[in-house]
Amino acid sequence: MSDKVKRKLTTILAADAAGFSRAMDADEVGTYAALHAAREVFGKLITRHGGRIANTAGDGLIADFPSAVEAAQCAIEVQNELVSQDAALKFRIGVHLGDVIVDGEDLIGEGVNLAARLQSMAEPGGVLISQQVYDQVHSKLTIGFEYLGEKRPRDLPDDIPIYRIAMSQSANPHRVNPIPFTQAYKSTPKQSAGGSSPKHPDLSRTVRLTAMISGALVLINLVSGGGVWAHWAILVAASIAALNMADTLVPEKISRLVPARHVIIIASLTLVNIFSWTGYLWVLWPAGGLLVAAFVRKTLSRPE
Incomplete structure (x- = not known):
C-alpha cells in the first residue's frame, strides 16, 4: 500500500440512474442532457451539505460526507428536487456509514461496496440506508423510516438490516411524522455489546397482545354458549x-x-378455505394471482 493510501470512517452516498441503458437506446441526446442536469443537482446539494463527489462512472456517482445526517438529508433533497423538476431520469440512492480506503481522490473498500449494493436494491426515486446510518439519523431528522428487515445484498456474505426513507413524508423537513402502523408493533433492532444486530426485532409485545386477544375470544365463546365462532x-x-x-x-x-x-395473505386465505370447507379449494385462485403479481413486479423492478 502506498503512502498516499489511507483509511477513514465516512458516510458514503451511492447513486445510479434507473433504466439508463433503455433510455439511451430510445433517446441518446435527450438522456445525456437529463443526466447532465441531474448531475448538476447532485453536485449542488452534495456541496451544500459538506460532501464531495469522489468518483463518477457512467450514470452513477459516489460521494462521501463527514456527517451521516448531512448525507441522508442530501439524498432526500436530491430526490425531492428531481421530482419537482419532473426529471426524465429517476435515481436510486444508497447511504452507508463505514470504513473506506482513500486512494488519492478515490474511495474503495467494503464501505463503498455496501453503499452501492443498497443503491441497487432501492426503488427508482428511493433511498435505502444501512443500520449504521439509521442509528445516527433517526432521532435527528423529522422524516419517516420503514424497516425492511434483514436482507442479503448481492455478492455479500451476510444479511444486514435495511431501512427505507419515506420520501412521500420528507417534502416538508419541519414535519414530525408518526411512526408507521407496521412499526408500532415491532421495535428497532438494537446493537448488541459486540456491535452486531440481532436476527429479528423484538416481537414479544405483538405475540403477547395476540395471545391475550385470542384467549379472551375463546373465553367469551365458551361463556356465551352456542356454536363455535372464536x-x-x-x-x-x-x-x-x-x-x-x-x-x-x-x-x-x-x-x-x-x-x-x-x-x-396466502396462509390466511388457506385457513379461511379450510374453516369454511365445502369441498372446493378456491384459495388456489387468489394465491395464484398473488404469486403471478409478485413475479411480474420482481421482473419489472430488476436493476439493469
Whole structure:
C-alpha cells in the first residue's frame, strides 16, 4: 500500500440512474442532457451539505460526507428536487456509514461496496440506508423510516438490516411524522455489546397482545354458549399481527421469491378455505394471482 493510501470512517452516498441503458437506446441526446442536469443537482446539494463527489462512472456517482445526517438529508433533497423538476431520469440512492480506503481522490473498500449494493436494491426515486446510518439519523431528522428487515445484498456474505426513507413524508423537513402502523408493533433492532444486530426485532409485545386477544375470544365463546365462532375472530387478529411482522416471520429464502406479506395473505386465505370447507379449494385462485403479481413486479423492478 502506498503512502498516499489511507483509511477513514465516512458516510458514503451511492447513486445510479434507473433504466439508463433503455433510455439511451430510445433517446441518446435527450438522456445525456437529463443526466447532465441531474448531475448538476447532485453536485449542488452534495456541496451544500459538506460532501464531495469522489468518483463518477457512467450514470452513477459516489460521494462521501463527514456527517451521516448531512448525507441522508442530501439524498432526500436530491430526490425531492428531481421530482419537482419532473426529471426524465429517476435515481436510486444508497447511504452507508463505514470504513473506506482513500486512494488519492478515490474511495474503495467494503464501505463503498455496501453503499452501492443498497443503491441497487432501492426503488427508482428511493433511498435505502444501512443500520449504521439509521442509528445516527433517526432521532435527528423529522422524516419517516420503514424497516425492511434483514436482507442479503448481492455478492455479500451476510444479511444486514435495511431501512427505507419515506420520501412521500420528507417534502416538508419541519414535519414530525408518526411512526408507521407496521412499526408500532415491532421495535428497532438494537446493537448488541459486540456491535452486531440481532436476527429479528423484538416481537414479544405483538405475540403477547395476540395471545391475550385470542384467549379472551375463546373465553367469551365458551361463556356465551352456542356454536363455535372464536376461531374466525382469532384468525383475523392473528392475520393482522402476522402482516405487521411479515418480514420477521417469513424466512429470507422465501421472501426473496415472494413478498413476505403475500405469503401471510396466502396462509390466511388457506385457513379461511379450510374453516369454511365445502369441498372446493378456491384459495388456489387468489394465491395464484398473488404469486403471478409478485413475479411480474420482481421482473419489472430488476436493476439493469
